[in-house]
Amino acid sequence: xxxxxxxxxxxxxxxxxxxxxxxxxxxxxxxxxxxxxxxxxxxxxxxxxxxxxxxxxxxxxxxxxxxxxxxxxxxxxxxxxxxxxxxxxxxxxxxxxxxxxxxxxxx
Amino acid sequence: xxxxxxxxxxxxxxxxxxxxxxxxxxxxxxxxxxxxxxxxxxxxxxxxxxxxxxxxxxxxxxxxxxxxxxxxxxxxxxxxxxxxxxxxxxxxxxxxxxxxxxxxxxxxxxxxxxxxxxxxxxxxxxxxxxxxxxxxxxxxxxxxxxxxxxxxxxxxxxxxxxxxxxxxxxxxxxxxxxxxxxxxxxxxxxxxxxxxxxxxxxxxxxxxxxxxxxxxxxxxxxxxxxxxxxxxxxxxxxxxxx
Numbered sequence: 376x377x378x379x380x381x382x383x384x385x386x387x388x389x390x391x392x393x394x395x396x397x398x399x400x401x402x403x404x405x406x407x408x409x410x411x412x413x414x415x416x417x418x419x420x421x422x423x424x425x426x427x428x429x430x431x432x433x434x435x436x437x438x439x440x441x442x443x444x445x446x447x448x449x450x451x452x453x454x455x456x457x458x459x460x461x462x463x464x465x466x467x468x469x470x471x472x473x474x475x476x477x478x479x480x481x482x
Numbered sequence: 483x484x485x486x487x488x489x490x491x492x493x494x495x496x497x498x499x500x501x502x503x504x505x506x507x508x509x510x511x512x513x514x515x516x517x518x519x520x521x522x523x524x525x526x527x528x529x530x531x532x533x534x535x536x537x538x539x540x541x542x543x544x545x546x547x548x549x550x551x552x553x554x555x556x557x558x559x560x561x562x563x564x565x566x567x568x569x570x571x572x573x574x575x576x577x578x579x580x581x582x583x584x585x586x587x588x589x590x591x592x593x594x595x596x597x598x599x600x601x602x603x604x605x606x607x608x609x610x611x612x613x614x615x616x617x618x619x620x621x622x623x624x625x626x627x628x629x630x631x632x633x634x635x636x637x638x639x640x641x642x643x644x645x646x647x648x649x650x651x652x653x654x655x656x657x658x659x660x661x662x663x664x665x666x667x668x669x670x671x672x673x674x675x676x677x678x679x680x681x682x683x684x685x686x687x688x689x690x691x692x693x694x695x696x697x698x699x700x701x702x703x704x705x706x707x708x709x710x711x712x713x714x715x716x717x718x719x720x721x722x723x724x
Contacts, residue, residue: 378536381563385553386543388571392578394600400585401596412715415682416583417612418673419710420576422683423690423703424605425666430691444663451664455671465511468664472657 440479447471498623505627508614512606512628513635515661516547520636522659523550524643530558534644541640545633546604548700549573569699576703580608587615588622595622602629606662609669616673678714686710 405413429445430436440446451468454460520541527537532554540550549570556566580603588599599622607629614620674680686706693702 377563378532378557379539381566382536382540382543384563384567385540385549385570386545388567389544389546389549389574389577390601392571392575393581393603394597396578396582397585397588397600397603398593398596400582401588401591405586408715408719410586411718412711413583413586415679415711415714416579416707417609417616418670418679418683419686419707419714420579420605420703421609421666421670421673422686423706423710425663425670426687426690427694427702428663428666431694434694443657444660447657447660448663448667451667452671455668459668459672461508461511461665461668464668465514465661465664468660468667469514469658472660472664476657 520639
């Protein structure tokens, strides 16, 4: 039972940062400088999340051939740049990841 | 394909149900990734000693992948409730930035709409919405559609993992989780509208890696984003005024 209360509290501290900025900022006039600042948030968040995902394994840099995520990312980037098609990129990425796991030794 | 709403006026007359459906279909890659990750979470949380009810409750109530994996590990290590809750807060604090950056696109709605829209902000839904809204305005039910689909996938994956994880061993070993990084790659590429945005992406990636080596936790995401947005917007302003 105590665990459930911890989980409810986890939910609360997760929800508030998700909802409050949106609810407040959408209803007030946002200064132009802040809008300019916010414009760079999506690309920065995406790049900041993606880089460790592709380049690190267990917290350490892994640029070897056994880093399948990094290898599978190469065709993904190519397809994304060429087509900008989300599903196609994901399909190619999954196919690459599965092929790599099946045929390239060393996980 | 039907014509899409682009202005405030047409947004008001847009068919919410159609937008909802469009949002759901936009969520396909997210759903794929979430089902697999959530199954892995369900298995892991059960191994960490949580009951089926607690495991599913966490996905229903918290709905934040990375922090749930971390919390499962902390439950297993019998850490104090305060530590678990504070860690969850810090790991998920990055959503502040995402929530703020969606605000300019979602003006003029009711408070309960914001309450519901905020609920569904995850790294992945934000990635989709920030990219879609850069192209054109959509009815906010589009966001409901994506968020609901992602949430349904996350919760049902957790249920499957918690209930049947021990029956189908190895399913979480398949690299289906790569659906999410693959999706991020495409969305990132779609964000690159001009050279400054490209430089900002490279800077954020580098800073995130650097800060990740320096400090524990997810601080690298927040710090890299804040610093990058500050430098890039400062540079842009300086170039315009100078």
